[in-house]
Each structure stands twice: as structure tokens, then as C-alpha cells.
Amino acid sequence: MKRGIFRNKRGTSGGESIEGDIVMPEIIFIILNIIYFGLLIVFVVKSSTGAWIYEQAYAKQIALVLDQSKPGMTISMNFTKAIQIADKNKRKKGNTFKIDSSKNKVILTLSNSGGYSYNYFVDYDITYKFDGNNLVFNIKDKTPEEKTAVAKEEKNAA
């Protein structure tokens, strides 16, 4: 059976019949090019929506918000994008964010390949919870007992 698409229909070239020439190489060439540029596009898109950018951005944003906070404040932060990225990486919402209060650190982990941490400098009692797609922080003054215990811990750590 003749498969016309793979054959050169121009007929002759220089008096010699090339009716039977197969144009497969050109098709392979085009397919390889499409695959190549497709991979490049996938790489660019993956890089632009990668967890590592959002981990850094969210960690720094949260740390700066906490730094500016005052006792008695309740701060609600939209965490939708971070949750979407974590979902994509099969990570539970509850495991995306944590605060290490002994080292004054916020830790963002949106993928399974690590995370990003950033320090805040205020010495408050900070608690947080997820409210839908929002992350809600409660800022309170530390009790004198907590302050003494933390000061001891901090001195040891320092």
C-alpha cells in the first residue's frame, strides 16, 4: 500500500525519478523541534510557578508582617497560592507552614524537596491557624514566666 504523505510527489529532479523518496526525516525534524520547544516552554512555566519562589516570598512577607505587628493584633493573610502549589506537590495544607518560636523562625515548605525559613525579630507569643485559605496569626505579649524561660533558652542558643 502506498502512503502518499511520506513520499515526495514532486516527481523528478535532474531527470532522475525520485518518486519513491521518503520524506520521513523532515517529519522527524519537525517533531523533534516541536518536542524541543515544548520542553523549553514547560521548563519556563514550571520555573515561574515553582515552589521555591513562593516559599521565599511568603516566608519573607510573613516575617515582615510579624515584625510590624503589635500585641493584641489578629492578622489574616491570604494563603491561597501557597496552598495550590502545596496541593500540586501532594503536600497537606497543615504541613506547609510552621513557626519555630525558640529560634524566631517562620518555615515554609510547599514541596517535598525542602523549604525556606526566615527569621522575625519580635519577641511576642505568636500563634497561628488556618481559616479556609487564610492563615490567621494571633499576637500576644509573652507572660513574664514565658519571657524568663525564653530568655534563658535564647541565651543558651546564642
Next chain:
Amino acid sequence: MQLNFLRNKKGGEKFLSIWWFLVLVIVGIGTVGAVLMYYSANIDVRSDEAKIVSDKLSDCIINNGFLSPAVLEDKFSVLDYCNLSLYIFSEQQKQFYFKIQLSDEAGKPLRNDILQGYTDIQRQCDWQKPTSTGGAITAEYYAKCIDSSVEFLYYKDEELKTGKCEILVGSNQNGQKISSTGGGQ
């Protein structure tokens, strides 16, 4: 002279395909390089952070334009008083530094300077200031510094006086990438 490469059209196609693959390689390396450079860039918030520390300090030691009397006491601890973390502002952490200078109208110090943090940042801040002899030194990994000055009122011998508070804050905090095994970079 015979120009062989112009004669055979099939040969020309081969030449073209070599150039084409070269173009593909250049485009690929260029794209990957540009994307990696752009997205691996650090988001630099050190200046904002230094500004926040500076605002926190001035808000804390000056209330409604008056200097808090506690600041002039010998046992005054700025970190306790302003709810700042001793761990973060310790010399060992090498992340922050601040210096508070309080002076009266005549410029005479009201108390010893209040210093806290990694002292090397003070030098980095000084180097970045333009001098009369030459320009400032700039380096990407030097701390970002903020200088601010606030006037305040205070009572001395039951007399209302004005003073000046100069605050220098430097921040050189870089975040940490945490690997999946738990270690930081």
C-alpha cells in the same frame, strides 16, 4: 574557483541543519540561563527590615513625643523594653545591629550609646556612607543600613527640654533554604 557548498542543494540542507541545531542550542542555553538567573534571584527585604527595626525602636523609646524615663536608667535593657528577640539580635547570629544615641539640645550625650547586635555591621554601614575624600563602597553582601533621627521632649530637674535621638540600624539577614533532609544552606 568552485564553490562546492553552493552546488549541491542536498549538501546545503545539511549545512542548514547544522546551523539550525546550533541555533537551537544557543536558544536553549539562553532561555534556561535567563530563567534560572531570574527566578533564583534573592528577594531582598533587608532595607525594609532595617526600617521596621528603626521605627520599632523609636516608637518604643519615645511615646507621644516624650522620651520614656526608663531609657535613661542604668539598668535599661532595650531588647526587653521593646520586645525584641535576644536570640536574633545576638552578636553570634550576625544578622542585625543597631545603635541609639541620645543627646540634649547642645549635642551632649544623655547616656551611653545603646548598642546591640553584630558590630561588624556598623563598619559596613560606615563604609557605605559617602565621605569627603571619596565615594561610598558598595557591595551586594554588605548589610543594608538606615539612619534616622527623631527629636523628643524630656524632663530634667522639672524643666522641659528637647533632645535628639539618632538611630542607626543595619540588617544583613538572608533566609535559609532548607533541604529535604532538614539541613539549611
